[in-house]
Amino acid sequence: MSNGIHSEEKPRKRLSRFWKVTLAALFLLILLASGAAVWAYLQLTSGLPQVEGEYEVSGLTSDVDVYRDENGVPHIEADNDEDLYYAQGFVTAQDRMFQMDMSRRQASGMLSEVVGEDALDTDRYFRTFGLKRAAEASLDAYDEETLAILEAYAEGVNDYISTMQTENETPVEFRLLGYEPEPWTVLDTLTIGKFMAYDLGGNWQGQAFRHWLANNASEEEALDLMPTYPDDGPVILDTAKHTDIDIEASFATAGDYQPEPFNGSNNWVISGEHTESGAPLLADDPHLGLDTPSIWYETHLKSPSVNVTGVIFAGVPGVILGHNEDIAWGVTNVGPDVQQLYIEKQNPDDPYQFLYEDEWYNAEVVEEFIEVDGYDEPFLHETIISRHGPLISEYAHEKGVVGDEALALKWTAHEPSTEMQALIGMNRADDWESFSTALEHFHSPAQNFVFADTDGDIGYRANGKIPIRANDDDALFPVPGWTGDHDWDGYIPWDELPTIENPESGMISTANNQINDEGYDYHLSHTWAQPYRHERILDMLDDGDSFAADDMKAMQLDVQNLHAEEFVPILTAAVADEELREIDEDALKILTSWDEVDDKNESGPLLFHLWMNAIPHVLFAEDIPESILDIFEGEVNVVDQLIRDAAEGSPGPWMEKNGGLSEVATEALQLAVDYASEAQGDEPEAWLWGDYHRTAFNHPLGDVAPLHLLFNSSPEPVDGSSITVMAASYDEETGDTNHGAGWRGIMDLADLSESEHIVAPGQSGHVLSDHYHDQLLDWVEGNYHTTSIIPDNYQSESTHLRLVPN
Numbered sequence: 001m002s003n004g005i006h007s008e009e010k011p012r013k014r015l016s017r018f019w020k021v022t023l024a025a026l027f028l029l030i031l032l033a034s035g036a037a038v039w040a041y042l043q044l045t046s047g048l049p050q051v052e053g054e055y056e057v058s059g060l061t062s063d064v065d066v067y068r069d070e071n072g073v074p075h076i077e078a079d080n081d082e083d084l085y086y087a088q089g090f091v092t093a094q095d096r097m098f099q100m101d102m103s104r105r106q107a108s109g110m111l112s113e114v115v116g117e118d119a120l121d122t123d124r125y126f127r128t129f130g131l132k133r134a135a136e137a138s139l140d141a142y143d144e145e146t147l148a149i150l151e152a153y154a155e156g157v158n159d160y161i162s163t164m165q166t167e168n169e170t171p172v173e174f175r176l177l178g179y180e181p182e183p184w185t186v187l188d189t190l191t192i193g194k195f196m197a198y199d200l201g202g203n204w205q206g207q208a209f210r211h212w213l214a215n216n217a218s219e220e221e222a223l224d225l226m227p228t229y230p231d232d233g234p235v236i237l238d239t240a241k242h243t244d245i246d247i248e249a250s251f252a253t254a255g256d257y258q259p260e261p262f263n264g265s266n267n268w269v270i271s272g273e274h275t276e277s278g279a280p281l282l283a284d285d286p287h288l289g290l291d292t293p294s295i296w297y298e299t300h301l302k303s304p305s306v307n308v309t310g311v312i313f314a315g316v317p318g319v320i321l322g323h324n325e326d327i328a329w330g331v332t333n334v335g336p337d338v339q340q341l342y343i344e345k346q347n348p349d350d351p352y353q354f355l356y357e358d359e360w361y362n363a364e365v366v367e368e369f370i371e372v373d374g375y376d377e378p379f380l381h382e383t384i385i386s387r388h389g390p391l392i393s394e395y396a397h398e399k400g401v402v403g404d405e406a407l408a409l410k411w412t413a414h415e416p417s418t419e420m421q422a423l424i425g426m427n428r429a430d431d432w433e434s435f436s437t438a439l440e441h442f443h444s445p446a447q448n449f450v451f452a453d454t455d456g457d458i459g460y461r462a463n464g465k466i467p468i469r470a471n472d473d474d475a476l477f478p479v480p481g482w483t484g485d486h487d488w489d490g491y492i493p494w495d496e497l498p499t500i501e502n503p504e505s506g507m508i509s510t511a512n513n514q515i516n517d518e519g520y521d522y523h524l525s526h527t528w529a530q531p532y533r534h535e536r537i538l539d540m541l542d543d544g545d546s547f548a549a550d551d552m553k554a555m556q557l558d559v560q561n562l563h564a565e566e567f568v569p570i571l572t573a574a575v576a577d578e579e580l581r582e583i584d585e586d587a588l589k590i591l592t593s594w595d596e597v598d599d600k601n602e603s604g605p606l607l608f609h610l611w612m613n614a615i616p617h618v619l620f621a622e623d624i625p626e627s628i629l630d631i632f633e634g635e636v637n638v639v640d641q642l643i644r645d646a647a648e649g650s651p652g653p654w655m656e657k658n659g660g661l662s663e664v665a666t667e668a669l670q671l672a673v674d675y676a677s678e679a680q681g682d683e684p685e686a687w688l689w690g691d692y693h694r695t696a697f698n699h700p701l702g703d704v705a706p707l708h709l710l711f712n713s714s715p716e717p718v719d720g721s722s723i724t725v726m727a728a729s730y731d732e733e734t735g736d737t738n739h740g741a742g743w744r745g746i747m748d749l750a751d752l753s754e755s756e757h758i759v760a761p762g763q764s765g766h767v768l769s770d771h772y773h774d775q776l777l778d779w780v781e782g783n784y785h786t787t788s789i790i791p792d793n794y795q796s797e798s799t800h801l802r803l804v805p806n
Contacts, residue, residue: 047171049094067798072763072771089156096314107195135190157184206633264512265332271506277750280452284330285741328747342481417443600690610672690717692735
């Protein structure tokens with residue numbers, strides 16, 4: 001059996017694009033140094049879009065006006081919907097074509113074609129996951145109107161591609177990599193949608209991690225790292241044992257591609273009884289990767305059927321978060337257990353057959369050729385799909401780990417779904433009923449929607465396909481796939497998903513917290529985000545009254561660290577009787593006088609976060625391989641509980657085997673102090689959180705020196721952390737923020753003619769555009785801009801481009 005193999009005779013290798021980019025960059029520097037700055041400037045500006053005057057295009061039935069305001073936000077006015085979405089495709093491609101192409105290539109497993117062999121494992125991973133296959137299966141599920149909108153959007157993108165090629169306006173990234181984008185398709189848009197379901201998490205990694213534990217740690221140690229204690233712990237652990245699947249070999253590189261750890265998002269809505277205006281207020285700040293360009297693209301769409309503004313992913317039509325003239329909405333991730341690993345028994349005489357209920361059946365086999373820049377021949381990639389889903393443990397076979405069992409992935413997003421149909425309906429909705437009806441088409445990823453309308457109603461719905469399992473604990477481990485006993489029993493009925501309308505409290509908030517109580521009839525998840533962001537939001541809502549939009553901003557920018565409030569006393573008490581170095585004592589004095597605010601200008605946050613980050617290293621580094629720790633779902637929650645248990649006198653086996661809480665805390669403290677002193681000197685009072693915790697917003701080509709000087713932003717110290725309401729997660733090795741609220745939005749239902757936004761680092765993907773990084777400092781400093789949907793408010797201060805039928 002093979003997976004991602006090619007002929008034994010290695011194809012003749014050509015110069016890869018990595019080296020082409022590097023040589024091109026060096027050549028560019030040489031030219032600059034020799035006085036060819038004009039040429040370089042022309043190359044960099046060639047892809048800047050035309051934003052004024054008239055543009056003749058082939059796909060319109062009538063004129064479309066595009067007004068770009070002072071923040072680069074396009075306001076698109078059309079006489080009909082097909083022209084509107086055609087123009088949205090055209091305009092988005094003007095600003096983000098390279099990002100759109102990279103997004104579809106990553107999701108489809110086609111990066112190697114343009115960047116070379118370094119991306120081959122990534123491509124094989126996503127070909128195996130089958131996001132594009134799932135998108136293709138969804139095509140027939142859409143209604144004719146939505147398909148027409150998707151086709152119009154694709155046509156707009158393709159007319160821009162044709163124009164940029166004929167007018168020699170190709171963005172500089174394509175020039176550096178030496179290729180032109182292929183035509184855009186409806187399938188590309190749907191595949192990006194499936195990628196968002198992937199990016200917003202899953203639980204298969206945690207199942208693989210716990211399977212490794214069951215086979216490599218004692219029963220007590222395995223149970224100690226469970227997110228919840230299974231009802232039949234030893235029985236379930238025994239089921240996961242005695243398999244010949246090597247998790248470490250199977251998923252040795254899985255951590256390189258998996259979504260960021262569950263950091264989540266915030267949203268809340270407040271009824272008029274608690275606001276200054278007497279109308280609801282809604283705030284939303286979803287947390288995703290922080291890159292250049294932003295994952296978010298702000299836009300305003302206006303036609304006879306819709307007048308909606310907010311943000312969307314480049315490559316997708318409509319608005320996914322925002323408001324129209326009647327309603328506003330926002331989302332956070334539910335994070336339910338929507339994935340399941342199945343242990344499949346393979347026929348030893350036929351690796352393409354699997355056992356189910358005592359009979360062998362033939363698996364589906366998908367063979368695909370992956371073009372790789374630098375090679376004359378493509379690589380053959382093979383995906384085997386059992387009755388439950390694609391086999392994702394097959395990399396083990398290439399590493400010589402061969403047996404008669406493999407892991408297959410079942411996932412709700414593999415099934416046909418109609419999120420784009422839901423999105424169009426949401427944009428047109430005018431009340432809770434019509435909005436909820438639209439959500440019936442939104443299946444994956446499962447999201448916490450909060451809602452408000454101009455009639456004063458507020459609401460909440462946990463929406464999406466969530467499976468019903470025979471046993472709730474199935475979601476903790478890989479389960480036998482050959483018996484039929486662990487197959488899903490459909491999905492939670494849509495009308496039984498958690499829903500709230502006009503609660504007596506007049507307030508609804510979510511922050512990826514647990515949303516169901518013990519009385520709920522269905523299993524949702526074993527792992528939730530740490531509770532601190534949600535607790536802080538509730539505290540601020542409970543403490544306030546007569547809220548205005550500025551109060552919503554202050555809440556989104558809040559950096560009070562409730563995690564530190566709980567654990568600083570525990571950890572300092574744990575080391576109180578230990579022999580510490582003088583520098584450790586000095587650091588502790590700073591920490592104990594700290595106000596638990598993750599302020600970039602304070603030293604307390606640096607010591608606290610480095611200390612907490614070092615504890616898992618002390619507990620697990622000698623026993624759990626790094627590649628396995630990379631798939632430890634819910635690690636922060638588990639470690640928090642290990643510390644609590646030990647502080648309360650009930651240390652678990654991991655704490656005990658490392659000498660107890662005092663020894664663990666002392667060793668971790670010294671590791672933290674050593675890191676800080678090496679990075680920032682031997683005077684703890686001079687340490688600053690902001691010298692470590694800084695913005696990154698890196699560009700896809702920014703990893704190649706010296707292109708990082710051109711494409712990446714300058715790092716800026718930034719407040720917050722993964723724990724605070726103003727979330728800014730970071731790479732523990734570098735401190736660079738890599739995950740957070742790239743968009744923040746505030747909507748006041750008293751006046752939906754305008755709303756408050758920030759999109760970091762900016763609207764444009766063109767490095768010399770005025771809107772490339774123009775919102776970065778505003779994002780760092782907590783500023784917002786106003787976006788209006790009233791023509792008189794934006795037309796006079798905007799550039800004006802008229803798209804006319806040719």
